[in-house]
Amino acid sequence: AQSVTQLDSQVPVFEEAPVELRCNYSSSVSVYLFWYVQYPNQGLQLLLKYLSGSTLVKGINGFEAEFNKSQTSFHLRKPSVHISDTAEYFCAVSGSSGYSTLTFGKGTMLLVSP
Amino acid sequence: DTEVTQTPKHLVMGMTNKKSLKCEQHMGHRAMYWYKQKAKKPPELMFVYSYEKLSINESVPSRFSPECPNSSLLNLHLHALQPEDSALYLCASSQDDLAGTDTQYFGPGTRLTVL
Numbered sequence: 001a002q003s004v005t006q007l008d009s010q011v012p013v014f015e016e017a018p019v020e021l022r023c024n025y026s027s028s029v030s031v032y033l034f035w036y037v038q039y040p041n042q043g044l045q046l047l048l049k050y051l052s053g054s055t056l057v058k059g060i061n062g063f064e065a066e067f068n069k070s071q072t073s074f075h076l077r078k079p080s081v082h083i084s085d086t087a088e089y090f091c092a093v094s095g096s097s098g099y100s101t102l103t104f105g106k107g108t109m110l111l112v113s114p
Numbered sequence: 115d116t117e118v119t120q121t122p123k124h125l126v127m128g129m130t131n132k133k134s135l136k137c138e139q140h141m142g143h144r145a146m147y148w149y150k151q152k153a154k155k156p157p158e159l160m161f162v163y164s165y166e167k168l169s170i171n172e173s174v175p176s177r178f179s180p181e182c183p184n185s186s187l188l189n190l191h192l193h194a195l196q197p198e199d200s201a202l203y204l205c206a207s208s209q210d211d212l213a214g215t216d217t218q219y220f221g222p223g224t225r226l227t228v229l
Contacts, residue, residue, distance in 0.1 A: 032214050043118070043204055043220035044157070051215050090156055094214030101170065102218065104156035
């Protein structure tokens with residue numbers, strides 16, 4: 001079984017500032033890691049995912065995340081945020097053995113103000 | 115085309131009503147999912163269909179009845195719901211397997227209110 005912890009329920013930040021959204025996972029097997037974004041009154045959209053290979057993953061809208069196996073983390077970063085980045089961000093994990101589905105963290109609300 | 119469509123967008127129903135939610139994708143995906151999402155919470159998996167067969171039922175009450183008539187269509191039939199079933203119901207699809215690597219594509223959801 002796997003689990004995901006998103007350490008911050010809400011992150012306020014000013015426009016054009018950098019941001020990091022934290023995600024830690026636990027699993028007894030190798031995992032695949034995902035970040036999804038949910039804008040108000042919409043479904044979820046994939047930002048990026050880590051399956052294997054390079055630990056630095058680049059996604060859409062200028063976001064990137066780094067997989068750190070020793071710290072079991074997959075933090076999401078953006079060097080300069082926009083008002084339009086205001087949304088709920090979910091970190092998710094799936095296992096690499098057998099039948100596996102996504103396990104989501106509780107989400108982090110990113111609030112970007114001018 | 116990476117779109118998953120869901121109808122209706124909003125649904126209000128009484129506890130004695132019968133209604134259905136519809137989800138459609140034309141990406142050739144063979145796995146389809148129903149999630150329930152309460153406000154300020156992550157999506158909770160309800161059902162998974164793989165190659166039009168029910169693969170996972172996460173102990174969902176029988177008042178929710180899924181159906182997959184073909185590989186592009188997924189329905190969720192609702193009957194005798196409770197007010198606590200009010201939520202956003204999300205449909206998703208992915209390429210074919212449940213090995214964990216596939217991206218899930220989500221629809222915009224149906225906002226359900228049970229009176």
